[in-house]
Amino acid sequence: MSNKTKTTARPNYVSTTNACKLCTPLGASLAFRGVEGAIPFLHGSQGCATYMRRYIISHFREPVDIASSALGEKNAIYGGGPNLKKGILNVMKKYEPALVGVATTCLTETIGDDVPMNIKEFRAEFGEDLDLPELVQVSTPSYNGTHTDGWHGAVRSLVEQLCTTKADAAHRVNILPNMISCEDVRHLKDICRDFGIDATILPDISETLDGPSLEDYVKIPSGGTPIEGIKTMSGSKGTIEFGRCLPKETGGSSLEAAFGVKNHRIGLPMGLRESDRLFEALEDISGTPMPRRYELERGRLVDAYVDGHKYIFGKRAVVYGEEDLVVGLCAFLAEIGVDVVLAGTGARNKGLDEAIAAVTNGVARIAPEVREGVDFHDIAAEAETLAPDILIGHSKGYRYAKAWGVPLVRVGFPIHDRFGGQRTRHIGYGGTLNLFDRVVNAFIEKKQADSSIGYGYI
Amino acid sequence: MSTTILEERKDQIHRTGEGAIDIACNRESLAGAVSQRACVFCGSRVVLYPIADALHLVHGPIGCAVYTWDIRGSLSSGPEIHRLSFSTDLQETDVIFGGEKKLEAALDELIDRHDPEAAFVYSTCIVGLIGDDLEAVCRKMSEKKGIPVLPVMSEGFKGSKRAGYEAACNAMFRLIGTGSTEDISPVSVNIFGDFNLAGEIWIIREYFEKMGVQVVANVTGDGRVNDIARCHGAGLNLVQCSGATLHLAQLMEDKFGIPFERVSYLGIEDMADSLYKVADFFKDKDPGIVERTQKLVKEELEKLIPELARYRRDLEGKKVAMYVGGSFKAFSLVKAFRHLGMQVVLVGSQTGTKEDYAELAQITDPGTVIIDDANPLELSHFIKELDVDVFVGGVKERPIAFKLGVGFCDHNHERKEALEGFKGMLNFAREIHSSAMSPVWQFAPRRASRIAAAKKEAVNE
Ligand code: SF4
Numbered sequence: 071m072s073n074k075t076k077t078t079a080r081p082n083y084v085s086t087t088n089a090c091k092l093c094t095p096l097g098a099s100l101a102f103r104g105v106e107g108a109i110p111f112l113h114g115s116q117g118c119a120t121y122m123r124r125y126i127i128s129h130f131r132e133p134v135d136i137a138s139s140a141l142g143e144k145n146a147i148y149g150g151g152p153n154l155k156k157g158i159l160n161v162m163k164k165y166e167p168a169l170v171g172v173a174t175t176c177l178t179e180t181i182g183d184d185v186p187m188n189i190k191e192f193r194a195e196f197g198e199d200l201d202l203p204e205l206v207q208v209s210t211p212s213y214n215g216t217h218t219d220g221w222h223g224a225v226r227s228l229v230e231q232l233c234t235t236k237a238d239a240a241h242r243v244n245i246l247p248n249m250i251s252c253e254d255v256r257h258l259k260d261i262c263r264d265f266g267i268d269a270t271i272l273p274d275i276s277e278t279l280d281g282p283s284l285e286d287y288v289k290i291p292s293g294g295t296p297i298e299g300i301k302t303m304s305g306s307k308g309t310i311e312f313g314r315c316l317p318k319e320t321g322g323s324s325l326e327a328a329f330g331v332k333n334h335r336i337g338l339p340m341g342l343r344e345s346d347r348l349f350e351a352l353e354d355i356s357g358t359p360m361p362r363r364y365e366l367e368r369g370r371l372v373d374a375y376v377d378g379h380k381y382i383f384g385k386r387a388v389v390y391g392e393e394d395l396v397v398g399l400c401a402f403l404a405e406i407g408v409d410v411v412l413a414g415t416g417a418r419n420k421g422l423d424e425a426i427a428a429v430t431n432g433v434a435r436i437a438p439e440v441r442e443g444v445d446f447h448d449i450a451a452e453a454e455t456l457a458p459d460i461l462i463g464h465s466k467g468y469r470y471a472k473a474w475g476v477p478l479v480r481v482g483f484p485i486h487d488r489f490g491g492q493r494t495r496h497i498g499y500g501g502t503l504n505l506f507d508r509v510v511n512a513f514i515e516k517k518q519a520d521s522s523i524g525y526g527y528i
Numbered sequence: 529m530s531t532t533i534l535e536e537r538k539d540q541i542h543r544t545g546e547g548a549i550d551i552a553c554n555r556e557s558l559a560g561a562v563s564q565r566a567c568v569f570c571g572s573r574v575v576l577y578p579i580a581d582a583l584h585l586v587h588g589p590i591g592c593a594v595y596t597w598d599i600r601g602s603l604s605s606g607p608e609i610h611r612l613s614f615s616t617d618l619q620e621t622d623v624i625f626g627g628e629k630k631l632e633a634a635l636d637e638l639i640d641r642h643d644p645e646a647a648f649v650y651s652t653c654i655v656g657l658i659g660d661d662l663e664a665v666c667r668k669m670s671e672k673k674g675i676p677v678l679p680v681m682s683e684g685f686k687g688s689k690r691a692g693y694e695a696a697c698n699a700m701f702r703l704i705g706t707g708s709t710e711d712i713s714p715v716s717v718n719i720f721g722d723f724n725l726a727g728e729i730w731i732i733r734e735y736f737e738k739m740g741v742q743v744v745a746n747v748t749g750d751g752r753v754n755d756i757a758r759c760h761g762a763g764l765n766l767v768q769c770s771g772a773t774l775h776l777a778q779l780m781e782d783k784f785g786i787p788f789e790r791v792s793y794l795g796i797e798d799m800a801d802s803l804y805k806v807a808d809f810f811k812d813k814d815p816g817i818v819e820r821t822q823k824l825v826k827e828e829l830e831k832l833i834p835e836l837a838r839y840r841r842d843l844e845g846k847k848v849a850m851y852v853g854g855s856f857k858a859f860s861l862v863k864a865f866r867h868l869g870m871q872v873v874l875v876g877s878q879t880g881t882k883e884d885y886a887e888l889a890q891i892t893d894p895g896t897v898i899i900d901d902a903n904p905l906e907l908s909h910f911i912k913e914l915d916v917d918v919f920v921g922g923v924k925e926r927p928i929a930f931k932l933g934v935g936f937c938d939h940n941h942e943r944k945e946a947l948e949g950f951k952g953m954l955n956f957a958r959e960i961h962s963s964a965m966s967p968v969w970q971f972a973p974r975r976a977s978r979i980a981a982a983k984k985e986a987v988n989e
């Protein structure tokens with residue numbers, strides 16, 4: 071069994087066809103949306119904010135207000151600072167936010183707007199007369215990363231710019247959960263509650279991007295990580311951050327460096343073993359053993375693995391999407407005997423191959439082709455020879471799955487052609503069980519549909 | 529200090545009947561106001577995207593291309609290159625050293641791979657900044673590849689969507705006049721400004737065929753490069769709705785002397801009027817055309833009217849608000865809703881002009897709110913104040929309506945039901961009906977409490 075994955079650099083990279091990634095400020099906007107009372111603000115021209123809103127709305131089916139400094143031609147030449155300030159003032163007037171999360175766009179990065187300085191000036195100009203919201207900024211040029219970089223960058227900015235003093239020690243854990251679904255966040259909260267430990271989950275999109283039907287249009291949805299919670303992360307007993315492909319410096323690492331809060335970096339808890347790590351970390355930090363409820367969940371997961379193994383053994387999967395989601399999926403698929411023949415992400419230089427090797431070593435039957443910086447054109451070109459039986463990733467792979475006549479199991483973001491992307495559970499034993507059922511059923515459904523007889527019993 | 533309507537936006541809102549209308553419009557969106565508007569690039573992309581046998585390459589960082597990947601259901605009866613999303617995906621080094629080389633290489637690769645009839649190259653904000661010479665690269669690649677490679681100067685920050693329409697028209701205008709006009713009937717039209725959402729252009733073409741009118745080019749829904757290249761041979765240009773392609777019609781009138789008519793295929797009157805306009809225009813060349821048109825309209829209406837009446841029974845008196853991209857569409861919709869017995873209480877648009885708004889003030893009932901470049905807070909404010917039953921808008925408006933427990937009809941680029949033509953009117957009525965009459969609204973908190981209160985009152989009485 072080989073444990074070294076094969077990586078090939080993409081030859082002659084010139085253009086993308088049907089990209090498998092999104093742009094940086096989108097990730098930052100999503101992360102800012104997970105803070106209580108916050109409004110994301112894109113410093114750039116109007117189009118970017120509108121496009122991203124549209125894109126996010128189609129997944130979450132929630133109103134998503136993202137402000138923009140709406141730069142025009144003159145601002146592009148003379149600098150966007152004045153519009154940024156005016157924009158923040160207008161947002162304050164209309165939304166009364168507790169926090170404005172300012173992310174740059176390609177435009178303002180290229181013209182070289184100094185946002186930290188603009189914000190400093192803004193504070194000096196208006197701080198005396200007005201009750202200013204927290205202002206957090208992050209630099210997010212899209213020609214330099216993908217939406218996941220924007221997400222992690224925003225999380226780190228929130229931590230570094232808000233949590234600046236050592237808080238009193240408390241029986242609390244910080245969790246930086248990466249780009250998981252609203253339902254995943256809810257699940258995490260339950261887990262922490264059952265462990266009897268307070269958790270600061272940053273960001274917490276469980277309510278802000280999946281809210282109830284309402285009497286009134288709320289300007290900023292309720293929920294989100296409380297700002298006070300972020301400010302006191304320095305007093306927590308430890309931080310758990312999800313992701314094996316994270317940048318070197320993250321919110322978690324900076325809390326460790328500045329305040330000595332121990333950082334537990336684990337993968338996205340998908341599959342049995344990666345979920346075990348989450349529970350181990352929680353046991354470690356809380357000093358409480360795993361509650362029985364999760365022991366049972368774990369046991370049911372193993373039971374399901376056994377019940378379903380024959381339907382899926384040796385099937386060939388193509389997996390794509392956010393780098394850490396791809397790693398998590400590989401960890402899970404390795405455990406159930408599905409061979410990942412191609413694992414791809416649109417991002418670059420994430421160490422995807424090592425991360426996948428680490429979670430599949432000794433379990434997976436084959437080492438997958440690992441591709442960073444792919445688009446769907448590349449995936450399609452590879453898949454011809456790889457002959458997959460299933461695709462697992464977000465809904466943008468639909469046209470390929472359709473063309474190849476194989477099922478697509480939709481996970482992650484965005485899911486634009488199905489309901490409930492925000493309510494899909496992916497993590498922990500429970501989330502894995504969910505995924506397992508969906509994968510097995512996808513094969514059974516296909517078999518049933520393809521069969522001329524049809525089986526009533528499986 | 530919270531306010532729903534910012535002082536600086538007050539003159540962009542008007543109520544019919546309350547004094548003379550003088551809406552401020554066509555101005556830049558206010559910073560921080562969360563405008564529903566997009567950018568110049570968006571305008572160009574929207575117009576050109578449906579040309580199905582062309583390569584559409586977005587020169588810029590990845591986002592601009594990703595967010596516009598196959599977002600509208602512009603159907604094609606043949607090739608489908610348009611449904612793929614191509615981008616030069618600029619990286620930092622390109623931004624520093626310029627992206628021309630990469631653009632060239634991308635065109636080289638993609639044209640070989642897809643063999644398109646033409647290529648459109650869209651410039652985005654960043655390209656405008658780094659100063660790539662799109663024109664030069666396109667010229668060079670045109671020569672090398674033997675197909676038209678057309679720059680679309682659509683840097684996002686250079687204005688609103690409207691400026692993008694113009695950029696798109698300018699790009700297309702370079703094609704026009706390059707094809708052969710042989711075998712084009714004198715009784716012929718080009719369909720401008722229809723994007724074949726959900727196959728709508730096929731409905732309209734069928735009407736024209738029945739009238740004996742040849743359709744030379746669809747510009748741009750289900751469009752083909754070669755049709756556009758020879759569309760200067762047509763007798764008349766028909767420009768629909770908000771005039772995304774109005775500029776092109778004007779250019780063609782100036783250069784080729786082809787007249788144009790503004791039309792709308794939405795609703796009963798406007799659809800019929802549009803067909804009669806065409807019949808009228810060609811009646812000297814084809815004396816039978818008026819009669820054929822009358823027959824066609826009569827037959828369609830005989831089918832349609834009784835069916836509409838069934839929906840009207842339920843919908844009578846319900847209130848509608850609409851927020852659309854171009855305002856021309858709003859005129860037709862106001863009339864269409866009258867056929868359903870519904871009352872329009874708010875009309876807004878992203879890019880209306882003074883004249884558009886003046887006309888809206890003419891055709892709407894007193895008290896109707898007219899609004900330019902609205903945003904979520906304003907829209908939700910009016911939905912509540914006016915107690916709207918159905919909202920008509922696009923994807924970004926949908927969750928606002930739904931959150932407040934209000935029915936919604938997608939009348940934007942993303943619609944999946946054909947709403948044009950007589951057939952479309954029926955689909956439209958059906959869709960409005962199925963949303964307005966759904967039992968789900970009684971459970972939405974905004975209505976649920978009202979229903980509960982009404983019940984209580986009934987018990988007390
Ligand atoms: S310009 Fe940059 S930030 Fe804006 S949409 Fe394009 S890629 Fe995203």
Ligand code: SF4
Pocket residue numbers: 115116117118119121176177567568569570588592651652653654682683684685
């Ligand atoms: S970068 Fe410019 S062109 Fe691209 S979406 Fe943003 S505003 Fe539009």
